[in-house]
Amino acid sequence: MKRILYRSPFVPPEWIAAHGFRPSRILPRNLAGSGGPVPTLQGVCPFMRGVIREMCSHTDAAGIVLTTVCDQVRHAADLLRRRVETPVFLMTVPATWQDPAPQALYLSELKRLGRFLVEHGGTTPSDVRLAEFMLEYEKRRSEWRGILSKCGSKACSEHMAAFLASRDLPDASPSQERQAGIRIALLGGPLHLDAFDLFDMIEKYGGTVVLDATETGERTLPGPFHRTDDFHAPPLEDLARTYFETIPDAFRRPNNRLYEWMRNAISERGIQGIVLVRHLWCDTWHAELARCSDELAVPVLDFELGEGHTDLGRAVRIQAFLEVLR
Amino acid sequence: MRQSPRKISLAEWDTRYAEMKKEGLPEPAYGGRLSRHVNNGDYRLKRLSFDNSPASLDLWNFLLTEDERLHESRKAGRKIVGTMKDLGTVPVMAYAFPNITAFYPDGAWWIPCVMEMSAGLLRVADSLGVDESFCPVRAMLGAFVTEAHFPIPDLLVCSVGATCDDFSAIAQRLEAMGHAIVWWEMPHRRTPLTGEPSVRMPGGLEAPVDQVAFVRGQLAKIRHVLEELAGAALDDDQLSAAIRVANEARDLLERLRRLVFTAKRCPLPATELLIAEMLTIHFCSDRDECLRVLGGLLAEVELRVAAGEGLLDADAARIFWVNPVADVRALTLFEECGGRLCGTDNMFLHALDRIPSTGDPLECLAMSALSDPMVGSATDRALRICSDAKTFGAEGIVVSRIPGASHCALEGTIIADVVRSRSDLPVVELEVPPVSDAFSSSLSTRMQALVESIKQRRRP
Ligand code: SF4
Ligand code: SF4
Numbered sequence: 001m002k003r004i005l006y007r008s009p010f011v012p013p014e015w016i017a018a019h020g021f022r023p024s025r026i027l028p029r030n031l032a033g034s035g036g037p038v039p040t041l042q043g044v045c046p047f048m049r050g051v052i053r054e055m056c057s058h059t060d061a062a063g064i065v066l067t068t069v070c071d072q073v074r075h076a077a078d079l080l081r082r083r084v085e086t087p088v089f090l091m092t093v094p095a096t097w098q099d100p101a102p103q104a105l106y107l108s109e110l111k112r113l114g115r116f117l118v119e120h121g122g123t124t125p126s127d128v129r130l131a132e133f134m135l136e137y138e139k140r141r142s143e144w145r146g147i148l149s150k151c152g153s154k155a156c157s158e159h160m161a162a163f164l165a166s167r168d169l170p171d172a173s174p175s176q177e178r179q180a181g182i183r184i185a186l187l188g189g190p191l192h193l194d195a196f197d198l199f200d201m202i203e204k205y206g207g208t209v210v211l212d213a214t215e216t217g218e219r220t221l222p223g224p225f226h227r228t229d230d231f232h233a234p235p236l237e238d239l240a241r242t243y244f245e246t247i248p249d250a251f252r253r254p255n256n257r258l259y260e261w262m263r264n265a266i267s268e269r270g271i272q273g274i275v276l277v278r279h280l281w282c283d284t285w286h287a288e289l290a291r292c293s294d295e296l297a298v299p300v301l302d303f304e305l306g307e308g309h310t311d312l313g314r315a316v317r318i319q320a321f322l323e324v325l326r
Numbered sequence: 327m328r329q330s331p332r333k334i335s336l337a338e339w340d341t342r343y344a345e346m347k348k349e350g351l352p353e354p355a356y357g358g359r360l361s362r363h364v365n366n367g368d369y370r371l372k373r374l375s376f377d378n379s380p381a382s383l384d385l386w387n388f389l390l391t392e393d394e395r396l397h398e399s400r401k402a403g404r405k406i407v408g409t410m411k412d413l414g415t416v417p418v419m420a421y422a423f424p425n426i427t428a429f430y431p432d433g434a435w436w437i438p439c440v441m442e443m444s445a446g447l448l449r450v451a452d453s454l455g456v457d458e459s460f461c462p463v464r465a466m467l468g469a470f471v472t473e474a475h476f477p478i479p480d481l482l483v484c485s486v487g488a489t490c491d492d493f494s495a496i497a498q499r500l501e502a503m504g505h506a507i508v509w510w511e512m513p514h515r516r517t518p519l520t521g522e523p524s525v526r527m528p529g530g531l532e533a534p535v536d537q538v539a540f541v542r543g544q545l546a547k548i549r550h551v552l553e554e555l556a557g558a559a560l561d562d563d564q565l566s567a568a569i570r571v572a573n574e575a576r577d578l579l580e581r582l583r584r585l586v587f588t589a590k591r592c593p594l595p596a597t598e599l600l601i602a603e604m605l606t607i608h609f610c611s612d613r614d615e616c617l618r619v620l621g622g623l624l625a626e627v628e629l630r631v632a633a634g635e636g637l638l639d640a641d642a643a644r645i646f647w648v649n650p651v652a653d654v655r656a657l658t659l660f661e662e663c664g665g666r667l668c669g670t671d672n673m674f675l676h677a678l679d680r681i682p683s684t685g686d687p688l689e690c691l692a693m694s695a696l697s698d699p700m701v702g703s704a705t706d707r708a709l710r711i712c713s714d715a716k717t718f719g720a721e722g723i724v725v726s727r728i729p730g731a732s733h734c735a736l737e738g739t740i741i742a743d744v745v746r747s748r749s750d751l752p753v754v755e756l757e758v759p760p761v762s763d764a765f766s767s768s769l770s771t772r773m774q775a776l777v778e779s780i781k782q783r784r785r786p
Binding site: 038039041042043044068070071074075076077078079081082090092094095096098099101102105108112115254255280281282283284286287288289290291293294295 | 486487488501502509511513514536540547703704732733737739740
């Protein structure tokens with residue numbers, strides 16, 4: 001089955017799968033090195049570069065889906081169209097949400113994505129077929145939430161990454177019990193695969209990640225569908241509404257839902273400190289740092305995943321942060 | 327009073343001003359000696375050179391007194407609207423209300439340059455967690471905190487979506503600091519699908535009808551918010567009339583640009599042209615006066631062109647300039663290196679192009695907004711640059727990067743790519759910080775290299 005590569009949590013994999021493709025969420029393993037169509041330039045987000053480079057290495061893919069949630073990705077889509085033959089679809093994900101028009105725009109963008117998929121070899125799904133995929137993904141998401149309560153955030157995020165990359169379930173479900181320790185939330189942009197060692201680093205110094213609110217973690221799991229048991233109304237509308245309304249993110253305007261969501265999580269999970277993970281040159285998350293410190297009633301550590309910090313430097317920062325929280 | 331065109335220093339302007347006063351120079355209320363602005367902190371003026379015409383004096387004085395004008399508007403009971411990011415759309419509508427003055431807080435972009443960092447705005451932005459990894463527009467945060475520049479607006483509206491991350495992030499920070507913002511969505515302009523109903527936009531691009539309708543809906547929301555603030559409804563006739571006035575300004579500017587870019591000898595320095603372009607975005611907070619200032623400048627340039635007069639070397643290299651410079655001194659340097667402007671894309675060409683004026687006025691405004699070069703693909707933008715460069719006879723292109731701007735690195739790469747594939751024009755990329763003195767030798771080297779390569783190519 002041909003793959004469609006995507007990255008953003010605002011691209012519903014159910015919709016791609018229902019068109020007969022294998023949706024594959026791309027997370028690069030590491031961000032070092034050059035190559036790929038996006039040049040290594042000052043000002044370019046290394047995560048985005050890594051994603052695009054990884055996408056380009058999958059020459060068998062039927063298409064690439066990117067979103068407008070960030071300026072750099074928008075321009076990367078343009079560059080990509082000029083440099084590779086794989087068809088590229090740039091989907092508008094509105095930043096605003098307070099009036100009905102942006103949500104209607106999101107729905108129409110999903111429909112346009114559907115046409116793109118059909119043009120490139122997919123088949124238009126019936127409502128029943130789409131509903132089946134929605135139920136399947138819904139089931140996965142509730143499994144992940146189960147893993148989360150038992151085994152912790154790293155296990156859940158890894159399981160998610162593996163499944164979303166291939167639609168294959170990893171061989172074994174995680175079983176390791178969550179470790180006790182200072183209760184930490186990760187918040188921020190996406191983690192590349194090598195950055196998952198951040199969970200271990202936090203454990204090593206006496207913490208435990210009880211919430212992965214990075215873009216690759218639990219925060220971006222859409223909430224339950226409204227009619228998972230009764231798909232008489234068009235399921236695409238439910239899909240659009242759920243993805244559009246229930247994923248809190250820093251790029252939304254206004255983005256107060258992100259803060260409401262975080263405040264709830266902090267009190268529900270007894271979070272003692274936040275590690276704000278951001279990539280170099282990512283304005284969206286960088287600008288939230290000071291506000292997180294002002295508004296979320298727990299200490300916040302700025303954790304930049306960029307060339308500017310060594311592994312040792314990062315470890316020292318985590319260690320010092322956890323010492324302060326002790 | 328008229329002299330042949332020449333670039334003069336601030337001190338020379340003082341002498342000239344005194345002479346012109348003796349000769350009975352008619353002056354607007356905001357007129358006066360240019361050097362007085364240095365006493366208000368605009369230290370950069372001392373490092374610039376200026377066009378010597380009375381029309382340019384008005385232009386500079388008009389620009390540099392905008393904050394005073396805004397404070398006077400507030401005192402006079404007018405409502406102040408801070409329109410953010412769309413550059414050229416919402417103010418057209420806002421000025422249709424007799425009791426609203428609109429301006430761009432984004433204009434604080436230039437304060438660190440003009441005041442040579444003395445205002446401390448970037449330090450305030452730093453303290454709010456918005457450091458130099460963001461573009462100079464972060465100075466806006468400082469201006470809101472210090473309240474030492476523009477008055478705090480009665481209403482803030484901001485376009486987001488297909489805008490830069492810098493501005494969107496900074497505006498969100500501003501809202502979190504307690505400045506309520508009405509957000510409106512600007513979708514990424516896309517190429518219509520095969521068979522999809524589309525419309526031709528200002529600037530010549532096509533956009534899907536659905537996208538125009540969407541933006542129209544967003545602008546209708548803003549119209550409603552403005553009506554509530556003004557306490558009066560805005561009907562289509564009033565909006566159409568406002569579009570006509572905006573087009574008057576755009577027509578003046580179009581004629582000015584064309585003359586400046588195509589005249590045999592350069593009739594106006596690059597800095598004065600940049601200011602003229604900026605005025606049209608929001609009329610520099612006084613629509614009638616803006617028309618008068620632009621008209622005066624155009625008349626001067628027409629006289630110069632008719633008389634075959636110019637300022638720079640007759641063989642100056644004709645260069646298309648992409649993106650505004652964070653330090654206006656860089657344009658003076660550019661001319662000292664032997665360049666002259668022959669086309670510009672300062673990121674707001676949609677604010678210079680005529681707004682469509684037939685049919686539903688809100689839809690016309692939506693089309694204008696959607697033709698913003700920054701909301702579409704960089705390839706679209708680059709194609710327009712190629713076409714304008716050809717029209718104006720440019721011999722080379724400067725892509726000027728803005729430090730910290732999220733769009734610049736990739737956009738610059740794409741623009742250079744497209745230009746190189748569509749033309750044989752040499753392209754130089756450079757970065758201009760808000761105060762560029764420390765970089766002037768490397769900037770000069772790059773500009774001179776471009777000028778020399780252009781002159782070599784002219785040789786038979
Ligand atoms: S990490 Fe930030 S800059 Fe990078 S792709 Fe994501 S949103 Fe864009
Ligand atoms: S200069 Fe660029 S990054 Fe800065 S506000 Fe303007 S468009 Fe945005």
